Amino acid sequence: MVVAYCIIPSMLRFLAIRLALAVPTLLAISFLVFFAGYLSPADPVDIALGEKASPELKARIRHEWGLDRSPLVRYADYVTGIVTRGDFGNSFINREPVTTRIARGFPNTALLATCALILALLIGVPLGIACAVYANSWFDRTAMTIALLGVAVPSFVLGPVLVLLLSVRLQWLPVVGFAIPSRMGWQYFVLPTFVLASRSLALIARLTRSAMLETLGQDYIRTARAKGLSPTTVLFKHALKNAFPPILTVAGTTFGFLLSGSFVVETFFTIPGIGNESIRSILNRDYPVIQGMALLLATIFVLVNLLVDVLYGLLDPRARVAAAQIRRQAEVKS
Amino acid sequence: MSAAPLLMPSSDVAEVELAAAPPTFWQKLRRNPVAMISLCFLGALVIISLLAPLIAPYDFARQSLSERMQGPSPKHWLGTDELGRDTLSRLMYGARISLTVGLAVEAMVVTLGLAVGLIAGFAGGWLDNTLMRVTDVMLAFPDILLAILLLGALGTAASSPAISILLVVLALGITGWPPLARLVRGQALTLRKREFVEAARAMGATNSRIILRHILPNLLSPILVAITVDMAGVILAEATLSFLGIGVQRPYPSWGRMINDALDYYRSYPRLLIAPSILLSLTVLALNFLGDGLRDTLDPRRRQ
Numbered sequence: 001m002v003v004a005y006c007i008i009p010s011m012l013r014f015l016a017i018r019l020a021l022a023v024p025t026l027l028a029i030s031f032l033v034f035f036a037g038y039l040s041p042a043d044p045v046d047i048a049l050g051e052k053a054s055p056e057l058k059a060r061i062r063h064e065w066g067l068d069r070s071p072l073v074r075y076a077d078y079v080t081g082i083v084t085r086g087d088f089g090n091s092f093i094n095r096e097p098v099t100t101r102i103a104r105g106f107p108n109t110a111l112l113a114t115c116a117l118i119l120a121l122l123i124g125v126p127l128g129i130a131c132a133v134y135a136n137s138w139f140d141r142t143a144m145t146i147a148l149l150g151v152a153v154p155s156f157v158l159g160p161v162l163v164l165l166l167s168v169r170l171q172w173l174p175v176v177g178f179a180i181p182s183r184m185g186w187q188y189f190v191l192p193t194f195v196l197a198s199r200s201l202a203l204i205a206r207l208t209r210s211a212m213l214e215t216l217g218q219d220y221i222r223t224a225r226a227k228g229l230s231p232t233t234v235l236f237k238h239a240l241k242n243a244f245p246p247i248l249t250v251a252g253t254t255f256g257f258l259l260s261g262s263f264v265v266e267t268f269f270t271i272p273g274i275g276n277e278s279i280r281s282i283l284n285r286d287y288p289v290i291q292g293m294a295l296l297l298a299t300i301f302v303l304v305n306l307l308v309d310v311l312y313g314l315l316d317p318r319a320r321v322a323a324a325q326i327r328r329q330a331e332v333k334s
Numbered sequence: 335m336s337a338a339p340l341l342m343p344s345s346d347v348a349e350v351e352l353a354a355a356p357p358t359f360w361q362k363l364r365r366n367p368v369a370m371i372s373l374c375f376l377g378a379l380v381i382i383s384l385l386a387p388l389i390a391p392y393d394f395a396r397q398s399l400s401e402r403m404q405g406p407s408p409k410h411w412l413g414t415d416e417l418g419r420d421t422l423s424r425l426m427y428g429a430r431i432s433l434t435v436g437l438a439v440e441a442m443v444v445t446l447g448l449a450v451g452l453i454a455g456f457a458g459g460w461l462d463n464t465l466m467r468v469t470d471v472m473l474a475f476p477d478i479l480l481a482i483l484l485l486g487a488l489g490t491a492a493s494s495p496a497i498s499i500l501l502v503v504l505a506l507g508i509t510g511w512p513p514l515a516r517l518v519r520g521q522a523l524t525l526r527k528r529e530f531v532e533a534a535r536a537m538g539a540t541n542s543r544i545i546l547r548h549i550l551p552n553l554l555s556p557i558l559v560a561i562t563v564d565m566a567g568v569i570l571a572e573a574t575l576s577f578l579g580i581g582v583q584r585p586y587p588s589w590g591r592m593i594n595d596a597l598d599y600y601r602s603y604p605r606l607l608i609a610p611s612i613l614l615s616l617t618v619l620a621l622n623f624l625g626d627g628l629r630d631t632l633d634p635r636r637r638q
Contacts, residue, residue, distance in 0.1 A: 025471050036487030152618040154570055156577045156593055157611040160600050168601055260479040264574060268597070279578055282486035294483045 011313065018309065022302045027079070029298040030291070034078060037287040038071050047285050048092045078291075088295070089288035091281075098292035101277055106296070109266070109273035113258040115189070116197035121251060124201045128208025128247075129240065135213060143205065150202025155261055159195045159268045166191065196265045200254035207250045211243035218242075245315050252308030256301055362631045369627020372620035379617065383430035390423040395585040403603055415592075415606055416599060424587035425613055431588045432617065435503055435572045436565045442507030443514055444561060448553075450511065451518025452545060456526065466519070469512040478571040480509040485580045498583040502575055506568055517560055518553060525549050555632040563625035566618045573614050589614045 044067060045058045062068050066077065081087040088098035127147075131140040166172050215221065216239050224234045262275035270276070274293055281289035363369055382389070391411070398418035405413050412421040454465040472480070484505045493501065525531060531548050539547075573590030575581030582588035589610040596606035 028471070033483055033487055036484060039488070148619070148622070149615075152566070152570075152622060153611075153615045154574060154577075154618075156574065156590070157607075157615065160593075160597060160607055161611070164600065164604055256479070260482070263479075263482060263578060267578060278482070278486070279580070282482070282580055287487070290483065290486045297479060297483075 011310065014313070015306075015310065018306050022306070025302055026295065026298055030079060030082075030295055031075065033291050033294045034075050035071070037291060038074075044092045044285075044287060082295070088292040091289050092286050093284055098288050101289055102274065102292060102296055105272060105274040105277045108271055109259070109262050109275060112192060112196060112265070112271065112273060113255065113262060115193045116200065116258050116261075117251065117255055119193055120197040120200040120204050120254065123197075124204030125208050125247060127205045129212055129235070131205070131209040132212035132216060133235070135209075140209075144209070147202040147205045150198050151206075153198075154264070155195050155198065156264050156268055158198055159191070159265065162191055162195060192265050192269045192271060195268075196258060196261050199261065200257055203254060203257075204247065204250055208243065208247050211246045212239060215239045215243045245312055248311055248315065249308060252304055255304050259297060259300060359631060363627060366627045366630065368623045369631075372623040372627070375616065375620045376624065379429050380433060382426050383433050386423075386426040386430050390420075390426045392420040392423040394419070394424045394427040394587045396420070396423075403599070405605070412609055413605060415595065419587075421606070421609055424592060425589075425609060428587045428589045428592060428610065429613070429617075431499065431582055431586060432569045432572060432614075435499065435506070435582075436569045438503045439506045439510060439568045439572075440561045440565050442503065443510045443564065444557060446507070446511035447514025448518055448557075450515040452522055452549070454515070455519040455522025456541065456545070462519075465515070469515050472509065472512040473516070478506075478509075478574055481505040481571060481575065482578070482580065484509065485575060493583065495583045495586040498581065499586070502572055502581050505575075506571055510564070510568065513564070514557070514560055517556060521553055521556060522549060525552055555628075559625055559629045559632060562621055562628055566621035566625070569614070569621070570618050 044065070045053075045062050049058060049061065066074060069077075078089065081089065086099065088102070090097055091101065127143055131143050134140050221234060221238055224238050225231075229238075259275075262271075262273055263279055264275075265271070266273045266276035267279055274296065278290065278293040280286075281293065357365075363373075396419060398414070401410070401414050401418040402416060403414065404410055404418075407413070410420050410422070412425070414420055415424070450465055450469065454462040454469075481502075485501060488501055488505070526544075526549070531544055534544055534548055572581055573588065573593070576588035576590030577594045578590075579594065582591060584591065592610040593607060593614075596603070596610070600607040
């Protein structure tokens with residue numbers, strides 16, 4: 001408790017600094033995406049009305065949508081709209097607010113990504129531990145070879161192959177389609193989750209194995225064993241506790257993989273999530289939707305990274321000390 | 335070594351000397367069968383993609399509607415697709431696209447990564463802080479997400495095939511340099527404090543001379559390892575982008591695009607899906623294995 005009491009003020013300061021730094025990051029992303037869209041040769045009015053519309057109509061729509069103003073004014077307007085009204089603009093295709101699109105797709109993607117992360121951790125961590133304990137056995141070699149395949153085989157290959165095998169040949173699972181588990185049965189949910197999780201699972205298993213191998217070779221593990229503690233206690237209380245921070249970091253980066261992986265998995269399994277929605281908007285050149293999705297994903301990444309850093313600090317006192325030292329050195333330098 | 339027996343008549347001494355000589359790079363790499371097999375596979379792929387116009391039995395875009403969806407035959411070794419195009423020829427040209435994109439992106443990554451890393455490592459101060467801040471922000475975005483968004487905004491989907499390859503290379507290059515910049519900066523920070531750099535400085539060498547003659551040669555090995563492994567990711571990224579329809583455009587036969595096209599028929603014709611999938615996965619695996627092999631061979635900490 002005393003320790004926790006000391007941590008909180010420094011933690012709060014750390015949080016405040018990181019949150020303040022997130023603002024320029026998000027601004028930079030919004031700037032980049034906005035101007036990339038502006039520089040692209042496609043004319044939004046042509047996209048919305050078709051190229052055959054009369055010039056008068058085009059000019060009227062251009063004025064109504066504010067597209068005849070200078071790009072800097074439009075960008076400023078866009079950012080103010082987001083900050084003051086939470087308004088991300090409207091789709092060029094059907095004038096639907098971008099926020100409505102996000103609200104429709106986001107729950108599916110979030111559910112899928114969260115389930116995939118849980119699956120990857122639930123299988124990956126124990127697998128990595130087992131491989132480290134029985135290092136260089138046939139079990140370890142087989143598991144690590146499969147894990148390497150999991151990193152090398154892209155999800156758009158794994159998905160169809162599993163569908164061919166489990167759905168078409170064995171007919172265990174439905175071929176395509178997606179549903180929230182509680183409403184339509186869990187079968188539609190299994191394959192997308194597993195395919196999305198595969199790469200993260202492989203990464204987590206590989207990393208857990210190497211982190212555990214490193215801790216198991218430490219002196220304090222030998223001491224703990226020499227004291228006569230049971231192998232289970234040594235493994236879980238001593239080794240895993242110290243191997244956990246790097247695993248956590250990888251789980252954080254992996255969440256990013258899951259969100260970008262959802263582009264492919266949602267496209268293949270036709271899941272109405274933000275990945276699928278983004279790709280469709282990109283193919284339709286519906287820039288307001290692309291920009292909105294980009295900002296949403298950027299915000300999620302920034303928050304997840306922040307969360308991982310905070311948890312890392314809570315779990316690993318060494319990281320806290322190191323961070324404080326770096327800060328002090330920086331202060332001395334400046 | 336040929337002069338050794340003249341100087342040392344005792345053959346025993348010469349043998350001891352020989353045994354103690356550290357194995358060369360090739361000798362070490364040749365002892366690693368996985369890396370060697372990967373190297374041979376990648377070498378074959380390079381040769382095939384260089385010679386594709388000469389050895390491919392057909393043009394990659396040549397359609398023959400009377401020969402649609404044929405199985406393997408003497409005329410079409412790996413069969414034909416839904417437009418009667420020869421699968422083998424398309425795979426060969428696909429290798430060309432994957433390797434071109436991979437090499438071009440790595441060239442960009444090395445240029446940008448070296449520039450940013452060396453500037454940050456040598457300049458220090460606010461420049462270092464700013465550059466590393468930008469690098470951190472970009473590193474926070476995983477994988478190909480930034481490239482997807484960039485390509486979406488630039489609009490590859492509507493551009494001509496040749497332009498689309500260029501845009502893919504640009505997007506992956508612009509978003510791909512941060513890890514290498516980190517690596518170069520770290521190495522530069524360590525190397526600049528080493529005795530041989532200090533000696534060179536004491537002898538009056540300029541910064542650019544130190545970088546070119548003393549730092550760069552020492553960076554070659556770690557960079558080679560890094561770009562080999564990274565190229566696996568780039569080739570996978572290109573295939574993913576093309577699969578999503580925002581990468582290399584039709585009629586160019588990118589492996590990712592071939593997989594996407596095959597998805598419309600894969601339940602009846604899994605062959606169309608499996609051929610590019612296997613090639614893509616093998617290429618990615620081979621680059622990973624070769625990278626691991628190079629690391630074991632080149633990493634000074636692993637030298638006995």
